[in-house]
Amino acid sequence: MSLSLEDIRQALLNQGDVAILHNTLKKALKNPPLAEINTTPTALLKVLNPKLAEVVESWMDGRVLPTKSTPSIKIQIKPVIPYGHNLNKFIEDSIIEFKPDLVALDTPPVTGLGAGIFYAFSFHNMVGLPLLVKTLSSEGALWDKSVFFSGGLLETAIIKCYLERIPLVPIGIPARKEPSRTEQIFQQMLEKVYEDFDQALSIVPNDRDIQERALKLIAQIWSSSPSIKEEREYLIDDCCYLASRITELFARVKKGCRILLFIELKHFSDLKPLLKTFKKSTYYWEEFYQPPLGVRRQSDYQASEEKINHLWEYAKTKGPSSTLCQRLFQKEFQKWVTKIAKGSLTPLSADHLITHILKATRNHPEIERGASVRGSLALREVAQGYAQLKNGLNRLALYQASLVTLPHRIKMKSGSEKKPLSIIKEISQEVLYGLSYHPKEKQMKSAKPLPLTRENLKQALEGLTEVTLKHTTKQKSLSSQDLALAQEVMKHPLVQEALQNANYPVESQEALSQLLEELEKRGLLQHLTPDHYTLTEKGKEAMIESFKQKLERGEISPEQLAEMLSQMKNLPTSASGIPMKLPKEKMSQFLAELMDAQHQGKSLNTSLEDIYVHYTLREKKGVKTDPEKLDYQKLQIMIHQLEEKGLLKLSGTRMKHYTLTSRALSWLLEELIPKSSSSSLSRHAFKKEHEVEKAEVRRYKKGDVYRDISIRHTLKEMIKQGKTLKDIGQKEFRSFDKKPSAQLDIVLCVDVSASMKEQSKLRYAKLALAGLAKAALDKNDRVGIVSFSNVGNVVTPLTNDYRTIMDSVIRLRADQYTNIGNGLLHARNMLFRDKSGNKKHIILITDGQPNAALSAAMKSEGSLEKEKEIFEKEYRIPDGWVRWNQLANTFKGDDWKTKERLGTKHAIMEACKTRDKDIKISVLLITHHDELGEWVAHKIAQIGRGKFYKIKTVKSMPLDALQMFQ
Secondary structure (H helix, E strand, O other), rough: OOOOHHHHHHHOOOHHHHHHHHHHHHHHHOOOHHHOOOEEEEOOHHHHHHHHHHHHHHHHHHOHHHHHHHOOOEEEEEEOEEEEEEEHHHHHHHHHHHOOEEEEEEEEHHHHHHHHHHHOOHHHOOOOOEEEEEOOOOOOEEEEEEEEEOOOOHHHHHHHHHHHOOOOOOOOOOOOOOOOOOHHHHHHHHHHHHHHHHHHHHHHHHHHHHHHHHHHHHHHHHOOOHHHHHHHHHHHHHHHHHHHHHHHHHHOOOOOEEEEEEEEHHHHHHHHHHHHHHOOOHHHHHHHHHHHOOOOOOOEEEEEEOOOOOHHHHHHHHHHOOOOHHHHHHHHHHHHHHHHHOEEOHHHHHHHHHHHHHHHHHOOOOEEOOOOOOHHHHHHHHHHHHHHHHOOOOOHHHHHHHHHOOOHHOOEEOOOOOOHHHHHHHHHHHHOOEEEEOOOOOOOOOOOOOOOOOOOOHHHHHHHHHHHOOOOOOOOHHHHHHHHHHHHHHHHHHHHHHHOOOOOOOOHHHHHHHHHHHHHHHOOOEEEEEEEEEEEHHHHHHHHHHHHHHHHHOOHHHHHHHHHHHHHHHHOOOOOOOOOOOOOOOHHHHHHHHHHHHHHHOOOEEHHHOOOOHHHHHOOOOOOOOOOOOOOOHHHHHHHHHHOOOEEEEEOOOOOOEEEEHHHHHHHHHHHHHHHHHHHHHHHHOHHHHHOOOOOOOEEEOOOHHHHHHHHHHHHHHHOOOOOOOOHHHHHHHOOOEEOOOEEEEEEEOOOOHHHHHHHHHHHHHHHHHHHHHHHHHOOEEEEEEOOOOOOEEEEEOOHHHHHHHHHHHOOOOOHHHHHHHHHHHHHHHHHHHHOOOOOEEEEEEEEOOOOOOOHHHHOOHHHHHHHHHHHOOOOOOOOOOOOOHHHHHHOHHHHHHHHHHHHHHHHHHHHHHHHHHOEEEEEEEEOOHHHHHHHHHHHHHEEEEEEOOOOOOOOOOHHHOOOOO
């Protein structure tokens, strides 16, 4: 055969062009919607099940779906790995045997399934090559880059489900942007486990044995290295996210639906019991539920231009010999090659192809001297000979003849590593079959800042404005994505003149985008939406001045000037529609909403587009929203007003992101607690902790205050001298010789578990921390901050710098569980390691019962009886609640009950250890419906000999925190 899959593979490795096979690919895979799959991960799902596509899109938008009852369904959970020799057969067999109505895959929607679909229907996958796929953000910037392998989990599931018309739903969590300290070690261990599991897939006889093998392999990791316990906590978080999506998915399928879940091996051991827990108890659902993470809608997927030869070598050793899509494509490819190669050619068509082959030898970059006219004559004669011997004159005859007649007629350039025969083979295939073994030259230079002067920019802005004013009845902004507008703008003489020194194509859409960005940097344009611009006040002033100069030069009439100025008023600017200054009350409300919106996400860096979507979705859910927050331009102006106040910082160029500053906390605290009340509360907070210590009694001295006089000792002195009250004088008065108490060291230990996101609890907790810290620092005490969720974390060591504390508090974000014990441990260590003689105090702020404990804090099974004695002796559990022995009996049962039992035990034991170090513990509790959580919190305060205070309402938390220490 004159063309093989190996030839296609080599062309792709060289980044060549094989687009001629586009229709062949579509025939092999039953005409997939190739145009749509490059832009959205739900393209295939919309074809097969539009309702499920809406569910996935709601997850991508970060919308929490309303809970529904789960119908009776049949599910099967299969452990899988990303890639391996035997994986693709295991996945295909699982789908064939179970016959699912729906397949759910442990992968995120955008960077997982969306990028995987792009690869699955690519030429690289058709011939078994790996590929680096780039996911681009809506601005065209690189968002993610991942490698995909033929026969891998995603590719196999996508192709099989599409061919069988089975909906495929992505349920995975987006990858962590910040890797953990132990992630690299964990990944190395995981790779070895994946290899062992892949081998097991070929020899293990049934599904139950495969699941048992999966559990044993992952258990080996956790038992082999104590240093990766932190990674286990992250994986459990991931499983909570998976379980949340699966449970929501179950509630939206029909009764009797058969669902097949492909879950990565690292999640498999924790996910199954977690799903059972979610089903059993609404309490666990509320505690461990994770809302979907909204992701920015990408605009495109692209193949990376990086070389993949090393990945191909890896695939040949680690992957399958062939896959389903390779077999399907090869079948259609052979049909296509046979049809093209053996199709009859006229003598004129053959001569035309021969001419192109010889011309290619003369223009090839590695050939010094190409074939001559004699070479073309020889090629024609030999081709005619092949035609007579076989099936007539066709491309196959020309191809075979070229390999015989041309290699010895060309001269290679010195240093070329290729042989003449391979060069002629490539040239012949390119001419005869329309392939390309080399990348096409780029049509456009890479984007660089335009070297425009101030005058050039003014000219370009004038041209832009004139074009926009022509369209003022249709649109009031400049769109960087409008191709027709781009062409008209770039043809404007003023714009062309401004760009003539930029060495940039003047009729390209990319050139327009670059020009708009440059004008924005100079403050002449501003964003209305991510792709639309309008004039700023500065830009308007520049244009009005330019129009007036034209009038002076006689280029326009007064009537034309008046019309232009009238049209200018129709263009939106920063002042259109809303006052330049928000009222303080509205500004505070907006600031609080921004903070709450950030707490719902995983990052404290949020884009304007994200907050705009947040308000739009809130409005759709029926939540009353101010109209200006539903207008992107007005929302942007409000954000800038907060920036001017120093309440947030903006970053980025095209896609603006905001980060709240510590000043935002001070602002909200002042709004919540008026300065007069705040001053009084702050002044009296911790006053009792600072009371002077009573020491020896002495004679009264001038200047002693009334409260220093000891009545008891004065009466004793009076009786001793035989005097009455009428006779008593200054000499008989006795006063306490008091010594001032030492400075306080206070650690504010705050709960940042997932439940703190609800009802704005985390926002009010931050305000409470700010108020307590200020009250303590005003009395020259030192303050440290510890947060706890899955684990404790020292946020700020002991300090007397208020700014440092506020900067740390504003960055706090919620995670998942409630590990009070580890929080107390970190707070105690911070205080104990400081060798000052100051009184030490921990203030614990939490909203519920502990439900997590690190493995290092868990005792062996053999010590349970001893701990039971200590626990029941000092801290008796009230009647009607779960007894210690009942909790201990769950150790080998439900993992989540075990977490609750261990978390409670760990918290109580750490409180005991803290008390033994002479450290006081006070507790501020944020709950009204958790009796067991309230008991634990009250017990911790009792053990720590501190105060216990249950807040009245969430909004009153900052006030309650200060009043607690009056």
